[in-house]
Amino acid sequence: MRYIIKLIAISVFLISCKKDGISTTSPDKPSEQKTVNLTVDGNARSFIVYLPTGYNNVGKMPLIFAIHGGSGTPEGMINIANFKTIADRDKVVLVYPAGIQKNWNDGRPTTPNQLGIDDVSFFNQMCDYMINTYSVDGAKIYATGISNGGFMSSRLGCELSNKIAAIAVDAATIEATTIAPNCNPGRPVPAIYIHGTTDPLVPFTGGQMTAGGTAGGTVLSHFQAIDKWVNINGCNSTPTITDVPDIASDGTTIKQRIYSGGTNGSEVVSYVVLNGGHTWPQGYQYLNEAIIGKTSQDMNACEVIWAFFKRFSR
Numbered sequence: 001m002r003y004i005i006k007l008i009a010i011s012v013f014l015i016s017c018k019k020d021g022i023s024t025t026s027p028d029k030p031s032e033q034k035t036v037n038l039t040v041d042g043n044a045r046s047f048i049v050y051l052p053t054g055y056n057n058v059g060k061m062p063l064i065f066a067i068h069g070g071s072g073t074p075e076g077m078i079n080i081a082n083f084k085t086i087a088d089r090d091k092v093v094l095v096y097p098a099g100i101q102k103n104w105n106d107g108r109p110t111t112p113n114q115l116g117i118d119d120v121s122f123f124n125q126m127c128d129y130m131i132n133t134y135s136v137d138g139a140k141i142y143a144t145g146i147s148n149g150g151f152m153s154s155r156l157g158c159e160l161s162n163k164i165a166a167i168a169v170d171a172a173t174i175e176a177t178t179i180a181p182n183c184n185p186g187r188p189v190p191a192i193y194i195h196g197t198t199d200p201l202v203p204f205t206g207g208q209m210t211a212g213g214t215a216g217g218t219v220l221s222h223f224q225a226i227d228k229w230v231n232i233n234g235c236n237s238t239p240t241i242t243d244v245p246d247i248a249s250d251g252t253t254i255k256q257r258i259y260s261g262g263t264n265g266s267e268v269v270s271y272v273v274l275n276g277g278h279t280w281p282q283g284y285q286y287l288n289e290a291i292i293g294k295t296s297q298d299m300n301a302c303e304v305i306w307a308f309f310k311r312f313s314r
Contacts, residue, residue: 108217196276
């Protein structure tokens, strides 16, 4: 009889534990998008935060900064590089920040550069805010951007490697006179560079930027930027070269070069878009092709960048 009573007691205990476990799980919240305002170094700053579906039940999440180009906006960057499907699927927090007067101090003579705006400090404080406010994994924070935002991503890789785990740069390289010579991050920073050979605004071969009313400045070529990160990360100097399948027949083709074997498993990847313009592959054609060139449909840049990012943590 005592044995039976014990069995009943144990069964009741297990059932109550199971009920307790169910009651502690909240229903998945829908995705949420909000604008956050911060004061940084006396300047009013803002950024859009996107929290994925079910963000309340998944623990610490990776974070991607998606950085707009010159004269762009966070909303415009969402249209060009929409990571929301990836965020919902893989539970990633997105941040689309706004530059001062729609530009970034990437080292070139942009308006924020001339005003002395410290955008590296802005990103540093956004990292702290996101970690302290949301369930963000501080070891898995990444930066990507196009054009001015791509140059800014390069600068963050150089100067904020204590917060940024990896970078992906599109239609940009690295400012050549101050940022590149002083780029000595405290750790390897895995990096992707995507660049069209016929980019009319940021020359694939580097040098002085003069087209399209840009802020100007001197920039590294695509392969000089690749070599810079290969050296920093200690990667093999001879890449594995493959052709991305030409699925679109849109007049562009893409060649991938992977420089592997870096310190702590780091890697550098080059995507050369033959006949590609100042665009985001499979992204929104935000201006006429006559102005910014072709948008390749052979590769989904958002998916490629996320597949790269998620392999690395700080």
